[in-house]
Amino acid sequence: MKLxxxxxxxxxxxxxxxxxxxxxxxxxxxxxxxxxxxxxxFAPERQARGVPLMQRPRNLNFGWIxxxxxxxSGLFVPLxxxxxxxxxxxxxxLPDSIQQVIxxxxxxxxAAYAELSAWEKSEDDSWRxxxxxxxxxxxxxGFAPLGQKKEGDGCTxxxxxRLKLAFGDVPLVETKLLYxxxxxxxxxxxxxxxxxxxxxITGQPQAASFEKLKRHDILYRxxxxxxxxxxxxxxxxxxxxxxxxxRALGKSTSGCVAVSEETMxxxxxxxxxxxxxxxxxxxxxxxxxxxxxxxxx
Numbered sequence: 299m300k301l302x303x304x305x306x307x308x309x310x311x312x313x314x315x316x317x318x319x320x321x322x323x324x325x326x327x328x329x330x331x332x333x334x335x336x337x338x339x340f341a342p343e344r345q346a347r348g349v350p351l352m353q354r355p356r357n358l359n360f361g362w363i364x365x366x367x368x369x370x371s372g373l374f375v376p377l378x379x380x381x382x383x384x385x386x387x388x389x390x391x392l393p394d395s396i397q398q399v400i401x402x403x404x405x406x407x408x409a410a411y412a413e414l415s416a417w418e419k420s421e422d423d424s425w426r427x428x429x430x431x432x433x434x435x436x437x438x439x440g441f442a443p444l445g446q447k448k449e450g451d452g453c454t455x456x457x458x459x460r461l462k463l464a465f466g467d468v469p470l471v472e473t474k475l476l477y478x479x480x481x482x483x484x485x486x487x488x489x490x491x492x493x494x495x496x497x498x499i500t501g502q503p504q505a506a507s508f509e510k511l512k513r514h515d516i517l518y519r520x521x522x523x524x525x526x527x528x529x530x531x532x533x534x535x536x537x538x539x540x541x542x543x544x545r546a547l548g549k550s551t552s553g554c555v556a557v558s559e560e561t562m563x564x565x566x567x568x569x570x571x572x573x574x575x576x577x578x579x580x581x582x583x584x585x586x587x588x589x590x591x592x593x594x595x
Contacts, residue, residue, distance in 0.1 A: 388578060389417060389425045391585040392458075398575035399425075400461070400541070400565065402434055402454075402555055409440035410550035412454075414557060416565060418573070428568060434557050438550035441580035444587065447526070447536040447553070449490055454553050455536055456580030458588035460525040464566055467512050467519055472563075474570035480511035480518065488537040496527055496537035509538060516543050520562045522569070524555070524577055541565070541577065555579070 386401055397419040405411040416429035442453035464475040471477050483501055485508045487494040492505035499508070511518060521542035527535045536553060544556035555577070557565070569575050582588050 385425050385427075386417070388582060388584055389419075392576075393585070394423075395574045396576055397573035398569060400429075400575070400577040402436070402577065402579050404436075404441050404581055410435055410438050410548075412436045412441075412555070414555070414561070416568065418568075429561070429564060432557070432561060433547060434555055435544050435547070435550055436555055437553040444580070444582070449488065449534050449536050451536075452550075452552060454551070454555060454579060455526050455539060456582060456588075457526070458576050458578050458582060458585060459539075461522050461541070461569060461575040461577055462525060462571060463523045464569070465511065465518070465521050465523070471520060471566055473566040474572065475522065475566070475575075476571060482510070482512050484511040485509065486511055486538045490533040490537075495533055496531045498523075515545070516559065517545065517556070519543055520559065520566060522566070524579075 388401075389399060392399070399417045401415050401417065403413045405413065412434040413431050414429075414434035415427060415431040417425050418428050419425055436454040437452050439452040440454070441456045442448070442451065444456045447453055447455035462476060463478060464471060464473050465478045465480050467480055469479055478498075481500075485499050485503050487497055487499055487503050487505045487508045489495060489503075489505035489507040492503070494503055494505055498511070499505075518540070521540045524539045524541055526539040527537065538554070540554045541562070542554055542556055543559045543562050544551075547558075549556075578588075
Protein backbone atom coordinates (compact mmCIF):
# COMPACT_ATOMS: atom_id res chain seq x y z
CA MET A 299 0.00 0.00 0.00
CA LYS A 300 1.48 3.32 -1.08
CA LEU A 301 1.35 6.21 1.39
CA UNK A 302 1.55 9.84 0.34
CA UNK A 303 3.25 11.80 3.08
CA UNK A 304 3.82 15.46 3.91
CA UNK A 305 5.88 16.98 6.72
CA UNK A 306 4.50 19.37 9.32
CA UNK A 307 6.09 21.18 12.26
CA UNK A 308 4.85 21.56 15.85
CA UNK A 309 7.03 23.41 18.38
CA UNK A 310 10.00 23.06 15.98
CA UNK A 311 9.58 19.27 15.87
CA UNK A 312 9.01 17.79 12.39
CA UNK A 313 6.51 14.96 11.95
CA UNK A 314 5.23 13.06 8.96
CA UNK A 315 1.51 13.11 8.23
CA UNK A 316 0.20 10.17 6.19
CA UNK A 317 -2.49 11.03 3.68
CA UNK A 318 -4.78 8.01 3.29
CA UNK A 319 -7.86 8.32 1.06
CA UNK A 320 -10.05 5.61 2.61
CA UNK A 321 -8.18 3.73 5.33
CA UNK A 322 -9.28 3.89 8.95
CA UNK A 323 -7.13 6.27 10.99
CA UNK A 324 -7.07 6.15 14.79
CA UNK A 325 -5.47 8.11 17.61
CA UNK A 326 -4.48 6.31 20.81
CA UNK A 327 -4.62 8.83 23.65
CA UNK A 328 -2.61 6.58 25.99
CA UNK A 329 0.39 6.09 23.71
CA UNK A 330 -0.08 9.29 21.67
CA UNK A 331 0.20 7.26 18.48
CA UNK A 332 -1.71 7.77 15.26
CA UNK A 333 -2.30 4.52 13.36
CA UNK A 334 -4.17 3.39 10.31
CA UNK A 335 -6.04 0.10 9.95
CA UNK A 336 -4.36 -2.27 7.53
CA UNK A 337 -6.56 -5.13 6.40
CA UNK A 338 -5.49 -7.92 4.08
CA UNK A 339 -7.52 -9.02 1.08
CA PHE A 340 -10.78 -10.68 2.08
CA ALA A 341 -10.35 -13.95 3.96
CA PRO A 342 -12.43 -15.31 6.84
CA GLU A 343 -9.42 -15.60 9.10
CA ARG A 344 -8.04 -12.09 8.55
CA GLN A 345 -7.43 -9.77 11.48
CA ALA A 346 -7.24 -5.99 11.58
CA ARG A 347 -3.97 -4.53 12.80
CA GLY A 348 -2.70 -1.03 13.44
CA VAL A 349 0.47 0.33 11.86
CA PRO A 350 2.02 3.31 13.67
CA LEU A 351 2.39 6.39 11.51
CA MET A 352 3.35 9.07 14.01
CA GLN A 353 4.27 9.26 17.68
CA ARG A 354 4.98 12.42 19.65
CA PRO A 355 7.86 12.94 22.08
CA ARG A 356 6.84 12.66 25.73
CA ASN A 357 7.45 16.37 26.40
CA LEU A 358 5.40 17.68 23.46
CA ASN A 359 2.05 19.24 24.22
CA PHE A 360 0.06 17.90 21.29
CA GLY A 361 -3.03 19.86 22.35
CA TRP A 362 -6.05 19.65 20.10
CA ILE A 363 -4.07 19.68 16.85
CA UNK A 364 -4.74 16.53 14.77
CA UNK A 365 -6.70 14.88 17.58
CA UNK A 366 -10.14 15.57 16.15
CA UNK A 367 -9.38 15.39 12.42
CA UNK A 368 -6.70 14.62 9.88
CA UNK A 369 -6.15 15.95 6.37
CA UNK A 370 -7.18 13.24 3.91
CA SER A 371 -7.32 13.73 0.14
CA GLY A 372 -8.14 17.43 0.45
CA LEU A 373 -10.62 16.99 3.33
CA PHE A 374 -10.38 17.29 7.09
CA VAL A 375 -11.99 14.11 8.35
CA PRO A 376 -12.46 13.02 11.99
CA LEU A 377 -10.11 10.48 13.52
CA UNK A 378 -11.45 7.07 14.48
CA UNK A 379 -10.96 6.45 18.24
CA UNK A 380 -8.62 3.64 19.23
CA UNK A 381 -11.45 1.85 21.06
CA UNK A 382 -13.03 1.19 17.65
CA UNK A 383 -11.01 -2.03 17.57
CA UNK A 384 -12.45 -3.41 20.83
CA UNK A 385 -15.57 -5.60 20.96
CA UNK A 386 -18.69 -3.38 21.24
CA UNK A 387 -20.78 -4.24 24.35
CA UNK A 388 -24.02 -4.23 22.33
CA UNK A 389 -22.98 -7.43 20.55
CA UNK A 390 -23.39 -9.33 23.83
CA UNK A 391 -27.05 -8.28 24.00
CA LEU A 392 -28.03 -9.76 20.63
CA PRO A 393 -30.04 -12.97 20.18
CA ASP A 394 -28.02 -16.11 19.47
CA SER A 395 -29.42 -16.29 15.93
CA ILE A 396 -27.63 -13.09 14.88
CA GLN A 397 -24.11 -14.05 13.82
CA GLN A 398 -23.14 -11.15 11.54
CA VAL A 399 -23.28 -7.46 12.45
CA ILE A 400 -22.41 -4.28 10.60
CA UNK A 401 -21.95 -1.53 13.18
CA UNK A 402 -22.33 2.11 12.12
CA UNK A 403 -21.56 4.64 14.85
CA UNK A 404 -21.78 8.45 14.74
CA UNK A 405 -19.00 11.00 15.02
CA UNK A 406 -20.26 13.57 17.57
CA UNK A 407 -18.48 16.46 15.85
CA UNK A 408 -19.31 15.69 12.22
CA ALA A 409 -22.97 14.98 11.47
CA ALA A 410 -22.59 13.28 8.07
CA TYR A 411 -19.59 11.11 9.01
CA ALA A 412 -19.88 7.69 10.62
CA GLU A 413 -17.60 4.83 11.59
CA LEU A 414 -18.39 1.42 10.06
CA SER A 415 -17.03 -1.96 11.14
CA ALA A 416 -18.20 -5.55 10.70
CA TRP A 417 -18.28 -8.38 13.23
CA GLU A 418 -18.95 -12.12 13.12
CA LYS A 419 -19.72 -14.59 15.87
CA SER A 420 -17.35 -17.57 16.04
CA GLU A 421 -18.27 -21.15 16.92
CA ASP A 422 -17.24 -20.50 20.54
CA ASP A 423 -19.76 -17.59 20.66
CA SER A 424 -17.01 -14.97 20.76
CA TRP A 425 -17.13 -11.99 18.38
CA ARG A 426 -14.29 -11.11 16.03
CA UNK A 427 -13.84 -8.09 13.81
CA UNK A 428 -13.82 -9.04 10.12
CA UNK A 429 -13.87 -5.56 8.58
CA UNK A 430 -11.76 -2.97 10.38
CA UNK A 431 -13.27 0.40 11.32
CA UNK A 432 -13.47 2.79 8.40
CA UNK A 433 -15.39 5.79 7.21
CA UNK A 434 -19.01 5.80 6.07
CA UNK A 435 -21.23 8.68 5.03
CA UNK A 436 -24.76 9.05 6.38
CA UNK A 437 -27.60 11.59 6.17
CA UNK A 438 -26.59 15.24 6.08
CA UNK A 439 -28.26 15.76 9.49
CA GLY A 440 -26.72 12.67 11.07
CA PHE A 441 -28.70 9.98 12.89
CA ALA A 442 -32.32 10.52 13.92
CA PRO A 443 -33.04 9.53 17.53
CA LEU A 444 -34.64 6.11 17.98
CA GLY A 445 -38.13 6.08 16.50
CA GLN A 446 -37.99 9.67 15.23
CA LYS A 447 -36.95 9.24 11.59
CA LYS A 448 -39.29 11.08 9.18
CA GLU A 449 -39.56 11.15 5.39
CA GLY A 450 -37.33 13.84 3.88
CA ASP A 451 -35.65 14.89 7.15
CA GLY A 452 -32.12 14.22 5.88
CA CYS A 453 -31.43 11.82 8.77
CA THR A 454 -30.35 8.20 8.90
CA UNK A 455 -32.59 6.07 11.15
CA UNK A 456 -31.26 4.65 14.41
CA UNK A 457 -31.87 1.06 15.44
CA UNK A 458 -31.13 -2.56 14.53
CA UNK A 459 -32.33 -3.76 11.14
CA ARG A 460 -32.12 -6.96 9.11
CA LEU A 461 -30.12 -7.26 5.88
CA LYS A 462 -31.76 -9.67 3.45
CA LEU A 463 -31.72 -8.33 -0.10
CA ALA A 464 -28.83 -7.03 -2.19
CA PHE A 465 -29.30 -5.37 -5.54
CA GLY A 466 -27.32 -3.64 -8.25
CA ASP A 467 -27.03 -2.99 -11.96
CA VAL A 468 -24.92 -6.06 -12.77
CA PRO A 469 -26.34 -9.55 -13.48
CA LEU A 470 -24.51 -11.36 -10.66
CA VAL A 471 -22.74 -10.37 -7.45
CA GLU A 472 -20.63 -12.51 -5.14
CA THR A 473 -22.81 -12.62 -2.03
CA LYS A 474 -24.83 -15.04 0.08
CA LEU A 475 -27.68 -12.57 0.43
CA LEU A 476 -30.60 -12.72 -1.92
CA TYR A 477 -29.66 -10.69 -5.02
CA UNK A 478 -31.80 -8.87 -7.57
CA UNK A 479 -30.59 -7.01 -10.64
CA UNK A 480 -32.27 -3.63 -11.08
CA UNK A 481 -33.65 -2.75 -14.51
CA UNK A 482 -35.02 0.39 -16.12
CA UNK A 483 -38.49 -0.69 -14.95
CA UNK A 484 -37.61 -0.92 -11.26
CA UNK A 485 -38.46 1.85 -8.78
CA UNK A 486 -38.62 2.52 -5.05
CA UNK A 487 -41.60 4.56 -3.89
CA UNK A 488 -41.06 7.42 -1.39
CA UNK A 489 -44.53 9.00 -1.55
CA UNK A 490 -46.14 8.56 1.91
CA UNK A 491 -49.61 8.94 0.39
CA UNK A 492 -49.15 5.94 -1.91
CA UNK A 493 -50.16 2.39 -1.02
CA UNK A 494 -46.82 1.39 -2.55
CA UNK A 495 -44.82 3.51 -0.08
CA UNK A 496 -41.38 2.14 0.79
CA UNK A 497 -41.66 -0.76 -1.65
CA UNK A 498 -39.75 -1.99 -4.69
CA ILE A 499 -42.12 -1.68 -7.65
CA THR A 500 -41.60 -3.05 -11.16
CA GLY A 501 -43.46 -0.98 -13.74
CA GLN A 502 -44.84 2.53 -13.42
CA PRO A 503 -45.53 3.26 -9.72
CA GLN A 504 -48.89 4.57 -8.58
CA ALA A 505 -47.26 7.37 -6.66
CA ALA A 506 -46.33 11.03 -6.94
CA SER A 507 -42.72 10.45 -5.91
CA PHE A 508 -40.28 7.58 -6.47
CA GLU A 509 -36.71 6.87 -7.55
CA LYS A 510 -35.22 4.65 -10.22
CA LEU A 511 -33.12 1.77 -8.90
CA LYS A 512 -31.03 1.54 -12.06
CA ARG A 513 -29.06 4.75 -11.93
CA HIS A 514 -26.57 6.37 -14.29
CA ASP A 515 -24.01 6.90 -11.52
CA ILE A 516 -22.25 4.40 -9.23
CA LEU A 517 -24.43 4.77 -6.11
CA TYR A 518 -26.53 1.65 -6.67
CA ARG A 519 -23.95 -0.34 -8.57
CA UNK A 520 -23.83 -2.44 -5.40
CA UNK A 521 -26.41 -1.99 -2.66
CA UNK A 522 -28.21 -3.73 0.21
CA UNK A 523 -31.72 -2.93 1.41
CA UNK A 524 -31.71 -1.95 5.09
CA UNK A 525 -35.01 -3.34 6.38
CA UNK A 526 -36.11 -0.10 7.96
CA UNK A 527 -39.87 0.60 8.05
CA UNK A 528 -40.60 -2.46 5.93
CA UNK A 529 -42.54 -4.73 8.30
CA UNK A 530 -44.92 -3.09 8.82
CA UNK A 531 -44.64 -0.02 6.58
CA UNK A 532 -45.68 3.17 8.38
CA UNK A 533 -46.44 6.13 6.06
CA UNK A 534 -44.10 9.06 6.58
CA UNK A 535 -41.57 7.22 8.75
CA UNK A 536 -38.93 7.11 6.01
CA UNK A 537 -38.21 5.07 2.91
CA UNK A 538 -35.49 3.75 0.60
CA UNK A 539 -32.83 3.27 3.29
CA UNK A 540 -29.95 1.40 1.68
CA UNK A 541 -26.31 0.53 2.24
CA UNK A 542 -24.64 1.56 -1.02
CA UNK A 543 -21.58 3.02 -2.75
CA UNK A 544 -20.76 6.60 -1.83
CA ARG A 545 -20.33 9.54 -4.20
CA ALA A 546 -17.10 10.37 -2.41
CA LEU A 547 -15.68 10.67 1.09
CA GLY A 548 -17.23 13.82 2.52
CA LYS A 549 -20.46 13.64 0.47
CA SER A 550 -23.49 13.07 2.69
CA THR A 551 -26.59 11.04 1.79
CA SER A 552 -30.31 11.71 2.15
CA GLY A 553 -30.53 9.05 4.87
CA CYS A 554 -28.75 5.97 3.53
CA VAL A 555 -25.37 4.61 4.63
CA ALA A 556 -22.69 4.92 1.97
CA VAL A 557 -19.19 3.42 1.79
CA SER A 558 -16.43 3.10 -0.78
CA GLU A 559 -17.01 0.70 -3.67
CA GLU A 560 -14.17 -1.50 -2.39
CA THR A 561 -15.77 -1.77 1.06
CA MET A 562 -19.19 -2.45 -0.46
CA UNK A 563 -17.85 -5.38 -2.50
CA UNK A 564 -16.08 -6.77 0.57
CA UNK A 565 -19.22 -6.56 2.69
CA UNK A 566 -21.32 -8.27 0.02
CA UNK A 567 -18.86 -11.17 -0.23
CA UNK A 568 -18.99 -11.62 3.53
CA UNK A 569 -22.73 -11.24 4.20
CA UNK A 570 -24.58 -14.54 4.54
CA UNK A 571 -28.37 -14.67 4.98
CA UNK A 572 -27.99 -17.98 6.85
CA UNK A 573 -26.20 -16.04 9.62
CA UNK A 574 -29.08 -13.57 10.13
CA UNK A 575 -27.05 -10.42 9.40
CA UNK A 576 -28.15 -7.10 10.89
CA UNK A 577 -26.95 -3.53 10.75
CA UNK A 578 -26.83 -1.43 13.93
CA UNK A 579 -27.26 2.28 13.18
CA UNK A 580 -26.61 5.14 15.55
CA UNK A 581 -25.87 5.37 19.25
CA UNK A 582 -27.82 2.25 20.24
CA UNK A 583 -26.80 0.92 23.65
CA UNK A 584 -28.57 -2.45 23.68
CA UNK A 585 -30.75 -4.73 21.60
CA UNK A 586 -33.81 -4.20 23.78
CA UNK A 587 -33.59 -0.43 23.25
CA UNK A 588 -33.67 -0.75 19.45
CA UNK A 589 -36.63 -0.51 17.13
CA UNK A 590 -36.32 -3.86 15.34
CA UNK A 591 -39.94 -4.96 14.64
CA UNK A 592 -41.19 -7.97 16.58
CA UNK A 593 -41.58 -9.87 13.30
CA UNK A 594 -37.83 -9.50 12.71
CA UNK A 595 -36.62 -10.49 16.19
